Amino acid sequence: xxxxxxxxxxxxxxxxxxxxxxxxxxxxxxxxxxxxxxxxxxxxxxxxxxxxxxxxxxxxxxxxxxxxxxxxxxxxxxxxxxxxxxxxxxxxxxxxxxxxxxxxxxxxxxxxxxxxxxxxxxxxxxxxxxxxxxxxxxxxxxxxxxxx
Amino acid sequence: xxxxxxxxxxxxxxxxxxxxxxxxxxxxxxxxxxxxxxxxxxxxxxxxxxxxxxxxxxxxxxxxxxxxxxxxxxxxxxxxxxxxxxxxxxxxxxxxxxxxxxxxxxxxxxxxxxxxxxxxxxxxxxxxxxxxxxxxxxxxxxxxxxxxxxxxxxxxxxxxxxxxxxxxxxxxxxxxxxxxxxxxxxxxxxxxxxxxxxxxxxxxxxxxxxxxxxxxxxxxxxxxxxxxxxxxxxxxxxxxxxxxxxxxxxxxxxxxxxxxxxxxxxxxxxxxxxxxxxxxxxxxxxxxxxxxxxxxxxxxxxxxxxxxxxxxxxxxxxxxxxxxxxxxxxxxxxxxxxxxxxxxxxxxxxxxxxxxxxxxx
Numbered sequence: 049x050x051x052x053x054x055x056x057x058x059x060x061x062x063x064x065x066x067x068x069x070x071x072x073x074x075x076x077x078x079x080x081x082x083x084x085x086x087x088x089x090x091x092x093x094x095x096x097x098x099x100x101x102x103x104x105x106x107x108x109x110x111x112x113x114x115x116x117x118x119x120x121x122x123x124x125x126x127x128x129x130x131x132x133x134x135x136x137x138x139x140x141x142x143x144x145x146x147x148x149x150x151x152x153x154x155x156x157x158x159x160x161x162x163x164x165x166x167x168x169x170x171x172x173x174x175x176x177x178x179x180x181x182x183x184x185x186x187x188x189x190x191x192x193x194x195x196x
Numbered sequence: 197x198x199x200x201x202x203x204x205x206x207x208x209x210x211x212x213x214x215x216x217x218x219x220x221x222x223x224x225x226x227x228x229x230x231x232x233x234x235x236x237x238x239x240x241x242x243x244x245x246x247x248x249x250x251x252x253x254x255x256x257x258x259x260x261x262x263x264x265x266x267x268x269x270x271x272x273x274x275x276x277x278x279x280x281x282x283x284x285x286x287x288x289x290x291x292x293x294x295x296x297x298x299x300x301x302x303x304x305x306x307x308x309x310x311x312x313x314x315x316x317x318x319x320x321x322x323x324x325x326x327x328x329x330x331x332x333x334x335x336x337x338x339x340x341x342x343x344x345x346x347x348x349x350x351x352x353x354x355x356x357x358x359x360x361x362x363x364x365x366x367x368x369x370x371x372x373x374x375x376x377x378x379x380x381x382x383x384x385x386x387x388x389x390x391x392x393x394x395x396x397x398x399x400x401x402x403x404x405x406x407x408x409x410x411x412x413x414x415x416x417x418x419x420x421x422x423x424x425x426x427x428x429x430x431x432x433x434x435x436x437x438x439x440x441x442x443x444x445x446x447x448x449x450x451x452x453x454x455x456x457x458x459x460x461x462x463x464x465x466x467x468x469x470x471x472x473x474x475x476x477x478x479x480x481x482x483x484x485x486x487x488x489x490x491x492x493x494x495x496x497x498x499x500x501x502x503x504x505x506x507x508x509x510x511x512x513x514x515x516x517x518x519x520x521x522x523x524x525x526x527x528x529x530x531x532x533x534x535x536x537x538x539x540x541x542x543x544x545x546x547x548x549x550x551x552x553x554x555x556x557x
Contacts, residue, residue, distance in 0.1 A: 091354070098403045108265065130403075131404075134486075139403070142312070145229060145313075145319065146312070147288075147296070148227060148262075149227075149263065150225040150227050151227065
């Protein structure tokens with residue numbers, strides 16, 4: 049009887065652990081479901097978010113900033129773009145004034161990002177994995193960050 | 197085709213390009229930036245009529261760009277209570293990932309400060325710019341606005357470091373009674389000599405601010421008949437510039453250094469007079485907390501007192517020391533206070549400035 053209770057507790061604990069691990073927050077790179085983009089290197093991603101022209105199939109990658117969640121935005125800038133938000137904003141202003149290069153479009157509503165990704169096949173953005181899995185018409189390209 | 201026809205053709209091409217409708221469909225993107233600033237200033241120990249005793253300057257710098265698949269158009273226009281000027285009007289074609297060939301009127305690449313901040317006052321920490329980086333109509337000694345061709349290219353390595361190279365060739369300014377006067381797109385019939393400029397930079401992180409490099413240029417500056425120098429018999433001035441610069445930061449400390457060797461050859465009917473001198477500056481900035489930056493700058497020149505070229509640029513300072521503090525009061529807004537001691541060939545003045553600057557949107 050005791051061994052059965054122990055086994056049941058163990059199974060419950062493992063299930064709980066699995067759920068917790070599964071719930072660990074992840075940031076993913078996303079694009080429209082019909083997009084031909086299959087992968088982008090960290091350097092290509094960084095270039096795109098600094099307004100440098102990155103091409104895929106000779107088409108310009110169009111990066112969208114997801115500012116719907118300040119924590120998501122901070123994680124993306126720190127881990128992928130490798131800068132603080134303030135330094136990033138200032139750098140974008142400087143680069144745009146210097147050469148006219150377009151800044152990544154910024155969205156504060158995630159539904160607008162999904163619409164933009166559906167519209168532009170070479171558009172990319174980033175989301176929490178849970179949001180990306182719920183959204184219709186987009187697909188995950190790769191994992192960008194995972195909570196330890 | 198004579199030079200005047202060539203200039204008219206260049207101006208026509210540029211205006212046609214800007215009048216062209218969007219042709220890249222989904223890939224077309226437009227950018228608009230506005231850099232407004234308001235400055236009040238006062239000058240003490242004034243014994244020189246070249247400097248204003250005090251007042252205010254309100255400036256709005258507008259930047260618009262269009263980006264298609266390969267084509268890019270860029271315009272920058274400055275409107276202030278003192279002037280209105282089309283600063284840049286250039287059309288570019290992208291070759292490869294990092295190479296752009298521009299045609300039009302642009303800021304030439306051998307002035308580091310200028311090509312880093314252009315007229316975006318908010319982007320530069322200090323209110324004033326170093327005199328060697330000054331605009332032509334503000335008494336600048338080195339030509340800034342060139343009309344012609346500009347090639348910009350770069351190379352990013354796998355470790356994110358990289359190189360940038362820019363080279364330009366075009367029409368140099370004219371020396372008039374009021375100083376250097378750039379070639380104007382809507383007045384392409386005036387006589388202007390040639391200008392050649394370059395900059396080569398190494399960036400340890402291609403996406404950051406840190407860089408170190410060499411720069412230089414050569415300009416054939418024609419003398420306008422009404423300019424005082426023509427009465428002295430100078431027909432033209434050939435100006436050579438060679439320099440090194442560094443913009444580096446260590447955590448909260450940032451240092452910008454630029455040293456230039458300048459040689460001018462004054463062409464007279466009966467020969468040449470050659471002068472040379474050194475001019476440079478160092479600006480040190482330290483960020484305190486998240487919103488405050490204190491800074492200081494020292495500008496100095498050596499051997500400029502006896503040069504005929506500096507006599508043509510009366511506002512050119514031999515030495516200047518300044519201190520300032522900048523407060524970033526909100527996202528994209530800043531208040532800056534600056535105190536400077538400037539020594540020119542004829543006067544020693546104190547300058548106090550207070551400025552609000554911002555960027556939209």
